[in-house]
Amino acid sequence: MRLSIKALEILADHLPNWSRRLLDYLYPPRCGVCDTFWEQPICPSCREGWEFVEPPYCLWCGQPFPKVPQPSPLCGQCLRGRFRFDGARPAVRYSGVGRQTIHSLKFRRKARLAIPMGQVMADLLVRMLQKDNGLLPEPWQTPEIIVPVPLHPKVYRLRGFNQAEHLAREVAKGSCAAIETDIVVQARLTRSQATLSASERWDNVRGAFAVTRPELVKGKTILVIDDVMTTGATVNEIARVLKEAGAQRVYVIAFARGQV
Ligand SMILES: [Zn+2]
Numbered sequence: 001m002r003l004s005i006k007a008l009e010i011l012a013d014h015l016p017n018w019s020r021r022l023l024d025y026l027y028p029p030r031c032g033v034c035d036t037f038w039e040q041p042i043c044p045s046c047r048e049g050w051e052f053v054e055p056p057y058c059l060w061c062g063q064p065f066p067k068v069p070q071p072s073p074l075c076g077q078c079l080r081g082r083f084r085f086d087g088a089r090p091a092v093r094y095s096g097v098g099r100q101t102i103h104s105l106k107f108r109r110k111a112r113l114a115i116p117m118g119q120v121m122a123d124l125l126v127r128m129l130q131k132d133n134g135l136l137p138e139p140w141q142t143p144e145i146i147v148p149v150p151l152h153p154k155v156y157r158l159r160g161f162n163q164a165e166h167l168a169r170e171v172a173k174g175s176c177a178a179i180e181t182d183i184v185v186q187a188r189l190t191r192s193q194a195t196l197s198a199s200e201r202w203d204n205v206r207g208a209f210a211v212t213r214p215e216l217v218k219g220k221t222i223l224v225i226d227d228v229m230t231t232g233a234t235v236n237e238i239a240r241v242l243k244e245a246g247a248q249r250v251y252v253i254a255f256a257r258g259q260v
């Protein structure tokens with residue numbers, strides 16, 4: 001009998017100690033990114049490869065700025081009032097090891113990677129909630145609900161794995177917020193954002209999401225979790241439907257921020 005890696009990982013979570021040690025002996029744990037033998041989900045050298053997003057960046061949407069003095073604390077899109085969310089932050093840049101980490105989680109289904117990735121996102125949330133965090137004139141309000149960016153049911157069936165959901169579960173562990181995976185659904189199949197230009201991405205996601213139970217989001221502060229944010233079109237569309245359903249505030253934390 002051959003077991004898939006995913007089946008082994010699930011089994012490993014439910015085994016007594018002696019059999020887990022046997023499993024570790026037969027299949028020693030490896031770094032989810034570079035595959036070297038390592039007990040933790042990610043090895044120190046890959047973890048150190050994450051490039052954290054440091055100032056200067058747009059105070060609203062977290063878009064990193066080039067390291068020259070900026071005329072405004074907001075980027076062009078935010079100055080034009082493009083976004084419906086109340087704030088967004090990425091933890092790391094979508095490049096190098098940060099990018100490889102997302103690919104390993106998403107396409108190689110290295111679910112254990114969601115633990116260290118979710119941890120840096122949870123730390124970021126804590127910083128955004130602190131008074132006088134030096135990042136914003138006003139700290140974020142504490143979210144009551146955490147919503148991972150959903151996949152269309154067809155894509156979910158095909159892939160069997162929503163990376164945003166794994167990250168959201170890790171972020172939720174350290175907070176009082178409830179994770180809700182079916183309040184926002186992807187109602188229309190869209191093309192992969194990664195294959196499209198910036199302007200096509202905005203059209204591609206328009207009207208793609210729906211709120212299933214508006215009564216649960218009314219008056220609430222909601223945190224949307226995604227693995228990577230590029231133009232912000234997807235999370236913006238989710239923020240739009242949540243606001244239309246009565247949500248009071250919508251924030252976004254993404255593991256990484258990419259550029260088109
Ligand atoms: Zn590694």
Ligand SMILES: [Zn+2]
Nearest residue numbers: 058061075078
């Ligand atoms: Zn911005």
